[in-house]
Amino acid sequence: MQITILRLGHRIFRDQRITTHCGLTARAFDASDMTYCGEKDEKMEDSIKKVANAWGDVFEVKYEKNWKQFIKESKNHGKTIVLLTMYGIDSHSIINELRSKEQLIVVIGSEKVPSDIYSFVDYQVAITNQPISEVSALGIFLDRFFENKPDKKFENSKIKVVPQLRGKKTSNQS
Numbered sequence: 001m002q003i004t005i006l007r008l009g010h011r012i013f014r015d016q017r018i019t020t021h022c023g024l025t026a027r028a029f030d031a032s033d034m035t036y037c038g039e040k041d042e043k044m045e046d047s048i049k050k051v052a053n054a055w056g057d058v059f060e061v062k063y064e065k066n067w068k069q070f071i072k073e074s075k076n077h078g079k080t081i082v083l084l085t086m087y088g089i090d091s092h093s094i095i096n097e098l099r100s101k102e103q104l105i106v107v108i109g110s111e112k113v114p115s116d117i118y119s120f121v122d123y124q125v126a127i128t129n130q131p132i133s134e135v136s137a138l139g140i141f142l143d144r145f146f147e148n149k150p151d152k153k154f155e156n157s158k159i160k161v162v163p164q165l166r167g168k169k170t171s172n173q174s
């Protein structure tokens with residue numbers, strides 16, 4: 001299953017850290033790529049690419065000016081649009097149905113979500129009906145979706161963690 005993340009809204013100075021964390025979370029939890037709207041930010045793109053380069057696998061970050069166009073085209077290609085929102089239905093009740101789809105676009109907002117987004121999506125999915133951060137909503141959704149068993153192998157990594165009960169250890173891959 002290929003999952004693309006659509007991050008709605010990005011302001012270079014205010015959102016750089018959180019959009020980067022959305023990208024890193026998406027990558028680690030097995031999404032294929034992230035498209036973001038708002039202000040184009042090469043520095044943020046580079047910081048995600050640098051992590052992917054060191055820690056393995058390809059994770060593309062793309063910019064899209066027009067989110068409506070992106071969603072319309074995705075729908076035309078048969079993709080299913082899932083908006084993560086506290087106003088949605090509980091993820092547990094819908095996750096099996098979502099697993100049967102061919103391709104998902106998982107949409108996450110930033111500070112202000114455009115009010116017309118709700119009419120463009122196929123599913124509104126909540127990770128609790130309480131306000132949380134887009135980073136945690138995304139991580140929890142993807143973890144539930146893939147049942148904590150991601151396919152990703154993180155191939156061609158330059159560095160890997162050697163898991164330890166205490167302390168930090170990494171190994172360089174040749």
Ligand SMILES: C[S@@+](CC[C@H](N)C(=O)[O-])C[C@H]1O[C@@H](n2cnc3c(N)ncnc32)[C@H](O)[C@@H]1O
Nearest residue numbers: 084085086108109113126127128130132134137
């Ligand atoms: C910090 S929230 C901003 C919410 C914003 N005030 C609004 O108008 O909806 C940013 C994003 O986090 C995600 N989010 C926040 N709480 C959520 C929840 N309980 N379940 C799923 N996604 C959530 C949504 O994608 C939301 O657009």
